[in-house]
Amino acid sequence: MSVPIDQLHAIAKELRKDILRMTTEAGSGHPSSSMSAVEVVTALYFGGFLNFDAKNPKDPNRDRFILSKGHAAPVLYAALAHKGLFPHEELMTLRKLGSRLEGHPNMLRLGGIEASTGSLGQGLSMGVGYALAARLAKNGSQTYVMTGDGELGQGQIWEAAASAGKYGLDNLTCIVDRNGFQQTGSSFDVLNMDPIDGKFASFGWSTQVINGNDQQEVLDALNRARSNKGRPNCIVSLTKKGYGMLNLMAKLKDENFHGKPMPAKYLDEAIAEVEAGVA
Amino acid sequence: MAGASSSVKSSRPLGKATRDAFGRALESLGESYGSLVVVDADVGNSTRTEWFGLKYPDRFFNVGIAESNQVGVAAGLAAAGHISLVSSFAAFIICNAYDQLRMSVAYPKLNVKVVGSHAGISIGEDGASQMGIEDVGLACSLPGFVVVVPADEASARAATAAMMAHQGPVYLRVGRPDVPKVYSDETIKFELGKANTLQEGTDLTIIANGLMVGPALDAAEALATEGISVRVLDMHTVKPIDRDALKAAAEETGAIVVAEEHLAHGGLGSVVAMNVAEIKPVPIRYVNLGDQFGESGSPEALIEAYGLTAANVASAARAVLAAKKA
Ligand SMILES: Cc1ncc(C[n+]2csc(CCOP(=O)(O)OP(=O)(O)O)c2C)c(N)n1
Ligand SMILES: [Mg+2]
Numbered sequence: 001m002s003v004p005i006d007q008l009h010a011i012a013k014e015l016r017k018d019i020l021r022m023t024t025e026a027g028s029g030h031p032s033s034s035m036s037a038v039e040v041v042t043a044l045y046f047g048g049f050l051n052f053d054a055k056n057p058k059d060p061n062r063d064r065f066i067l068s069k070g071h072a073a074p075v076l077y078a079a080l081a082h083k084g085l086f087p088h089e090e091l092m093t094l095r096k097l098g099s100r101l102e103g104h105p106n107m108l109r110l111g112g113i114e115a116s117t118g119s120l121g122q123g124l125s126m127g128v129g130y131a132l133a134a135r136l137a138k139n140g141s142q143t144y145v146m147t148g149d150g151e152l153g154q155g156q157i158w159e160a161a162a163s164a165g166k167y168g169l170d171n172l173t174c175i176v177d178r179n180g181f182q183q184t185g186s187s188f189d190v191l192n193m194d195p196i197d198g199k200f201a202s203f204g205w206s207t208q209v210i211n212g213n214d215q216q217e218v219l220d221a222l223n224r225a226r227s228n229k230g231r232p233n234c235i236v237s238l239t240k241k242g243y244g245m246l247n248l249m250a251k252l253k254d255e256n257f258h259g260k261p262m263p264a265k266y267l268d269e270a271i272a273e274v275e276a277g278v279a
Numbered sequence: 280m281a282g283a284s285s286s287v288k289s290s291r292p293l294g295k296a297t298r299d300a301f302g303r304a305l306e307s308l309g310e311s312y313g314s315l316v317v318v319d320a321d322v323g324n325s326t327r328t329e330w331f332g333l334k335y336p337d338r339f340f341n342v343g344i345a346e347s348n349q350v351g352v353a354a355g356l357a358a359a360g361h362i363s364l365v366s367s368f369a370a371f372i373i374c375n376a377y378d379q380l381r382m383s384v385a386y387p388k389l390n391v392k393v394v395g396s397h398a399g400i401s402i403g404e405d406g407a408s409q410m411g412i413e414d415v416g417l418a419c420s421l422p423g424f425v426v427v428v429p430a431d432e433a434s435a436r437a438a439t440a441a442m443m444a445h446q447g448p449v450y451l452r453v454g455r456p457d458v459p460k461v462y463s464d465e466t467i468k469f470e471l472g473k474a475n476t477l478q479e480g481t482d483l484t485i486i487a488n489g490l491m492v493g494p495a496l497d498a499a500e501a502l503a504t505e506g507i508s509v510r511v512l513d514m515h516t517v518k519p520i521d522r523d524a525l526k527a528a529a530e531e532t533g534a535i536v537v538a539e540e541h542l543a544h545g546g547l548g549s550v551v552a553m554n555v556a557e558i559k560p561v562p563i564r565y566v567n568l569g570d571q572f573g574e575s576g577s578p579e580a581l582i583e584a585y586g587l588t589a590a591n592v593a594s595a596a597r598a599v600l601a602a603k604k605a
Pocket of ligand 1: 032033069071072118120121147148150151152177179181182187241320322344371375
């Protein structure tokens with residue numbers, strides 16, 4: 001908790017550079033989907049929220065983070081590498097045959113992966129299961145789930161929301177990465193789920209809407225969620241898809257940049273934009 | 280992955296991906312089938328139904344990432360008199376919406392065309408979660424469904440047209456990478472439920488579909504140099520299976536190899552075995568994905584690692600010949 005914010009900003013930059021480098025090296029993947037989520041992942045793993053020890057990733061009392069939008073795996077792998085779960089250079093094996101770092105997270109292959117995801121819509125239900133198990137074990141374990149905003153189109157999300165509301169799972173926090181885009185276009189056009197907070201609230205959740213690319217706002221929201229009692233927590237995290245390389249995306253005339261790596265010839269420019277930071 | 284392309288190498292000239300051929304065919308069929316509507320679930324730029332959507336925006340609906348709803352909506356449109364088509368990755372349209380396919384489409388026999396793209400391990404780097412490798416078996420388990428797995432671009436085009444002409448539910452499986460050509464548009468014959476004999480032979484029959492038709496032909500060529508005469512069938516329709524072709528293969532060649540990009544359970548191999556066991560039991564060997572998930576890797580590396588190669592088809596052929604002689 002006492003981690004200085006400058007340190008978190010520095011980590012966030014490292015994660016963004018890792019995301020860009022590993023997906024460009026792989027020649028495929030979802031850097032823009034990963035980059036919108038960086039501040040939330042940084043806060044969870046490095047801001048004192050997730051009780052997760054890379055030396056003991058299977059500790060039954062650990063807190064859990066489920067990346068339900070599994071195509072953003074690079075942000076998770078980058079965080080786990082910085083946590084020391086595996087050597088940093090292993091990031092460059094992403095998506096190659098034999099690598100533990102598969103295109104979508106595979107919990108059988110890598111400790112620290114709490115759910116095998118990639119078929120959208122399934123992570124929140126598993127989170128409900130973890131939260132119920134923690135209640136039975138009385139171990140105080142917290143579960144965090146991140147979904148995409150397009151992912152909210154899946155009916156199973158709302159089945160999970162209803163069941164978490166029923167059981168008043170205050171040890172469960174769902175963070176919706178509201179980056180405004182999904183595969184075929186704007187999430188506001190394809191299937192607008194606004195008001196997202198209102199929908200969760202109607203299922204008995206405690207909700208917050210924040211700027212999810214503002215590190216301090218993310219920390220504050222997670223703090224409030226942690227002290228909240230009796231209801232599950234939803235944080236609608238308003239973000240920008242590809243945050244950190246927005247200028248380059250604008251130049252390349254693609255504000256979604258879904259499912260494509262930065263071409264190698266633009267990699268240095270992308271890294272430089274990340275280094276410079278967002279004004 | 281939205282736009283990027285990849286390809287599967289072979290000695291044959293490379294053609295388009297079957298999803299691309301399907302997408303173009305669908306776009307052009309929009310004119311003759313005025314009641315055709317397409318329901319997408321946020322993947323039209325991957326499955327290529329967006330080409331139809333750009334031309335006929337009023338007949339194209341994108342319901343978001345919600346495959347169960349997608350199929351239900353398509354069923355409603357079909358019940359109201361439309362021909363409706365749904366498409367997503369094979370893994371999602373079949374697995375995520377299976378109960379809706381069963382209850383809202385198959386049971387009332389509605390005229391819904393279901394197209395699963397990105398089938399098999401040949402999608403590559405995205406890995407197991409996006410790879411439909413059980414779709415054919417599951418589709419075959421939907422009563423009344425016709426199930427089609429075209430091998431290349433010309434057959435995907437022909438299959439799309441045949442699917443539209445057929446009254447009733449159809450599952451069409453297409454793939455992501457560019458694949459070698461097996462047919463030309465001039466020579467292709469395509470009839471639902473009727474296998475194409477690509478090569479005559481007397482010692483054994485290789486039955487393949489989809490991505491494995493090319494390797495089957497390559498294997499037959501290699502075996503010919505060993506003096507082995509191989510019949511090669513493109514069994515593009517898995518259901519209803521061509522029982523006449525199976526009967527002829529069993530009686531005239533006495534040994535069968537089945538090659539497909541699918542799990543062992545429920546796919547072409549299962550259907551061939553079930554029928555051959557009844558018609559005339561002969562030794563059979565299989566080349567398929569066995570009982571395991573795929574993983575990330577390049578399409579080429581995965582095809583090699585999972586043994587979907589001409590060399591493996593040829594070894595299976597030698598093994599089945601030994602069994603036939605024993
Ligand atoms: C069940 C399912 N359907 C379709 C897909 C294909 N797909 C992968 S990412 C994606 C868009 C996701 O959008 P969103 O949830 O907003 O995540 P973002 O990439 O914007 O972070 C789609 C449709 C999938 N992975 N799972
Ligand atoms: Mg999004």
